[in-house]
Amino acid sequence: MNARRVLIASANSLFGKGLEKLLVQKHGNQKVAIRLVSSMQETLQILNDWLPDLVILDYDDHTIDKTIFLNRFVSGESEMRVLLVSLQSGGAPLIYDRRMISAQEAEEWLGQSLQDFPDKPNKAGEKKDGGMRHYLIVSVLVGVFTILTYLFLTNAGLLPVQASSQAILIDELFDVHLFLISFFFSLISVFLIYSLIVFRRKTGETEEGKYFTGSSKLEVIWTVVPLGIVLYLSFIGSKSLAEVSRVDPQALEVNVTAGQWFWRFEYPDYGITSQSLTLPVNGQVLLRMTSLDVIHSFWVPEFRVKQDVLPGKNLVKELRFTPTVVGDYTVMCAELCGGAHAYMNAPVKVMEVDDFDNWVNQELAASSSDPEVRGQKFSTEKGCIGCHSLDGKPSVGPSWKGLFGKEEILTDGTKVVVDETYLRTSIYEPNLQVPKGYPANVMPSTYKDLLNEQQVEDIIAFIKTLQ
Ligand code: HEC
Numbered sequence: 172m173n174a175r176r177v178l179i180a181s182a183n184s185l186f187g188k189g190l191e192k193l194l195v196q197k198h199g200n201q202k203v204a205i206r207l208v209s210s211m212q213e214t215l216q217i218l219n220d221w222l223p224d225l226v227i228l229d230y231d232d233h234t235i236d237k238t239i240f241l242n243r244f245v246s247g248e249s250e251m252r253v254l255l256v257s258l259q260s261g262g263a264p265l266i267y268d269r270r271m272i273s274a275q276e277a278e279e280w281l282g283q284s285l286q287d288f289p290d291k292p293n294k295a296g297e298k299k300d301g302g303m304r305h306y307l308i309v310s311v312l313v314g315v316f317t318i319l320t321y322l323f324l325t326n327a328g329l330l331p332v333q334a335s336s337q338a339i340l341i342d343e344l345f346d347v348h349l350f351l352i353s354f355f356f357s358l359i360s361v362f363l364i365y366s367l368i369v370f371r372r373k374t375g376e377t378e379e380g381k382y383f384t385g386s387s388k389l390e391v392i393w394t395v396v397p398l399g400i401v402l403y404l405s406f407i408g409s410k411s412l413a414e415v416s417r418v419d420p421q422a423l424e425v426n427v428t429a430g431q432w433f434w435r436f437e438y439p440d441y442g443i444t445s446q447s448l449t450l451p452v453n454g455q456v457l458l459r460m461t462s463l464d465v466i467h468s469f470w471v472p473e474f475r476v477k478q479d480v481l482p483g484k485n486l487v488k489e490l491r492f493t494p495t496v497v498g499d500y501t502v503m504c505a506e507l508c509g510g511a512h513a514y515m516n517a518p519v520k521v522m523e524v525d526d527f528d529n530w531v532n533q534e535l536a537a538s539s540s541d542p543e544v545r546g547q548k549f550s551t552e553k554g555c556i557g558c559h560s561l562d563g564k565p566s567v568g569p570s571w572k573g574l575f576g577k578e579e580i581l582t583d584g585t586k587v588v589v590d591e592t593y594l595r596t597s598i599y600e601p602n603l604q605v606p607k608g609y610p611a612n613v614m615p616s617t618y619k620d621l622l623n624e625q626q627v628e629d630i631i632a633f634i635k636t637l638q
């Protein structure tokens with residue numbers, strides 16, 4: 172029977188000699204063949220040529236590069252074991268079999284310093300405690316940072332006043348979101364910054380970091396937690412959607428017409444048409460909205476509700492809300508709808524119920540009595556007198572004073588007498604007959620959509636009175 176070949180690798184001659192003596196005493200010269208090596212070069216050489224059955228490696232000896240040795244050890248074909256012995260750590264020696272060594276064991280083996288010797292009894296405990304301490308610090312930091320970010324966001328004035336009962340519900344949703352945003356922002360940035368500072372590579376450290384291939388625990392957590400959050404959000408979202416669209420049969424109806432670039436509000440119960448949305452406080456409003464041209468969007472930020480307004484008779488959209496705070500607001504178009512989109516605003520006035528009734532009466536008085544009064548009202552409301560003076564003073568367009576019956580010279584030199592037909596044409600098609608000295612394409616040509624025939628007749632009646 173062949174003697175067992177044992178290779179002892181250590182630069183420390185006492186280590187090798189001592190072991191050799193021990194083995195020979197125990198097994199006798201015939202049974203074991205022993206060789207001592209003290210350098211990397213020699214070790215690899217003999218490992219190849221002599222094919223020892225067992226290598227005893229002095230773990231405390233740094234002249235033997237563990238990485239190189241381990242590579243050679245695991246890649247060979249023949250049967251071989253290695254015994255790691257660390258006198259300094261005092262732990263029991265570890266034994267590895269070339270054919271059975273696991274990645275985990277190989278990693279343990281490579282732990283470089285004395286402290287990392289795999290079997291050192293208090294090593295595992297120490298690591299764990301260190302880990303727990305980091306988690307504890309990070310958790311506290313995340314908590315503090317979350318609260319600070321949340322306080323900052325909720326006090327930064329991101330939202331205007333809550334002026335409708337729907338706004339309260341919707342702001343609760345915003346609140347939940349702001350909290351989650353604060354938490355995740357803090358979680359990510361605290362972990363990131365903490366790791367950057369605390370786990371920084373220190374000078375002299377050369378090893379690779381630990382290699383992770385995956386963690387089912389983490390993956391379960393980061394799947395289940397967001398899933399729970401999303402389900403919760405959809406629950407509170409649908410709850411408040413139901414509440415926001417709750418129907419009050421007493422609601423005040425207003426028909427809203429949007430166009431490039433104006434808003435028009437009609438109150439079918441009163442027969443009033445207005446350029447501003449006037450509403451009584453604390454009563455539900457039902458808007459029925461349609462567009463004359465492209466898609467617009469009705470949005471009053473203080474009410475927190477928003478609805479696209481679509482062209483087409485069968486695409487009338489409804490929106491309900493209950494204004495709760497008396498005040499002046501602005502409805503804006505929230506859908507990019509062309510050149511003057513940014514200016515597509517109209518005033519919204521929320522008033523006490525008494526004031527609202529007064530307003531209705533005033534409007535009714537103005538619209539009922541005589542055509543000239545109505546004409547004056549429309550000229551103001553539709554913005555005509557922004558460009559046409561009533562007293563003969565020059566403005567963007569010709570003054571209306573003395574206009575009716577006057578002889579007008581047009582840009583092409585022809586002369587016309589201003590009569591009702593001329594006025595009608597000038598309002599519907601401003602660019603057909605342009606008076607001399609005035610630019611074409613300045614007066615809007617949208618009035619054929621904005622004014623009905625009666626309103627145009629009323630305006631003409633009003634112009635006639637200005638002599
Ligand atoms: C943005 C300015 C502007 C607005 C708003 C405006 N106009 Fe004009 N208007 C003009 C200009 C400029 C002219 C002359 C050039 C032309 O005829 O296009 C004019 C011409 C007219 C004329 C012909 C006057 C003449 O001397 O021949 C009439 C009538 C008229 N506008 C009525 C109205 C009415 C009614 C409204 C409101 C429903 C209105 N305009 C709104 C600028 C405006």
Ligand SMILES: [Cu+2]
Nearest residue numbers: 467504508515
């Ligand atoms: Cu618009």
